[in-house]
Amino acid sequence: MKLSIVVPCYNSEHTIGKLVDLCMQEFNNKDGWELEMVLVNDFSRDGTFNTIQGICEKYPNVKGINLAKNFGQHGALMCAFQYVTGDVVCGIDDDLQSHPAQIHQLLDKLLEGDGYDVVFGKYRKRQFGWFKNLTGKISQWLLFRLTDRPKGVEMSAFWAARRYVIDEVRKYRGTDAFIQLLFARTTRRMADVEVDHYAREVGSSNYTFRKEMKLFMTFMSFSVIPLHLATWLGALFSVTGFVWAIVILVQKLMNQDLQIGWPSLMVVILITGGFLFLMLGIIGSYIGKIIMTENHSPLYVVRDELNTGSVQKTERQILPENGQGSRTSD
16 A cells, blocks of 8 residues: 655754655555655745655655745645555654654554544644643634534544545645635544644744644635625614614603713724724635636646656646646646
C-alpha cells in the first residue's frame, strides 16, 4: 500500500529536512508501505525552497512544489493533493510539533475493522502559545456546532485520509479552502486518536491575528448557519425592541413627568448598530466569495516543480468556462 505525506511549508528551512528524514526512517523499512512525500513551499521568506531542492536531490520519492505567492496553509494543501498518488494520504505540519512516529496510530485507526475515511490526531495537550491555544479552542467550538460531522471527533492539522476522499476534496472550485470542512462535507466516517503534541523546536507560530481572522471568515463562508443566526437574532432584537417600546409607553402614560433615559437609548443604539454592522460584514464576506469565484481566482499558482515527472507548471488550477478544473503549462 502506498502512503503519500503532504506538508505545507512556510519558513521551515531549519525543520523540514529533519521532518523528511524522520518520515523516511519510519516508512522506508516498514513492510507493506511504499512512501512518497509532497512538500509545498508557500512563498517562504527564508531558504525553505532551497532546502526542499536539496531534499529532492537526496530522495527521489519526494516531490517539491514552489508556489508563486503565499496562498495559505489550506491552499498549499489543495495544491499538494494534485500530486499525490498514494492509496492513503497523510497531512502533517512542518514544525515537528506532530512527530512522524505517530502516523502509524492514524493509519491503524483508519484501516481497522470496516475502517474510517478520515482520522485526526487529537492532541493530549496543545503546545502552542496562548493566542494560538485560544483561537484553536474557538475553532474547535465552531467546528463542533457549525459542521455536519460525528459528535466528539476533534479535528486538527494532523490527519490521514483515504484516497477517494482526497479525490473528492480536490474537485473543490472555491477561492478559499478549509480542508477539515471539505473532509466533513465528503464523509461522516471520521474518527480521532490521541497523540502527543510537542513544543516548537525553532521559531514561533506563523499565524498572525490577521491570518487567523482570514481563516475564521473562510470557515464561516462554508456554512449558512451564520445567516440563519442573523435572522433569529434580528427577530429577537425586533421583539425585544417592541416589548421595550410598550414598557416605555405604559410608564409614560402612568407618569407624565417621566424622562426617557439618554444612556439607555444610547446603549440600545450601540448594541443594535454593532450587531447590524457585524451581520453586514458576514454577508459581505459571502458576496465577496461569490465575486472571487466568478472571477476564477485560483487557489494556488505553481512556479516550480521538482521530481514530479512533468514539465514546469506556471498555473496548476484554473476554472475555464465549462467550470471544470484544468492544468496549463508553459
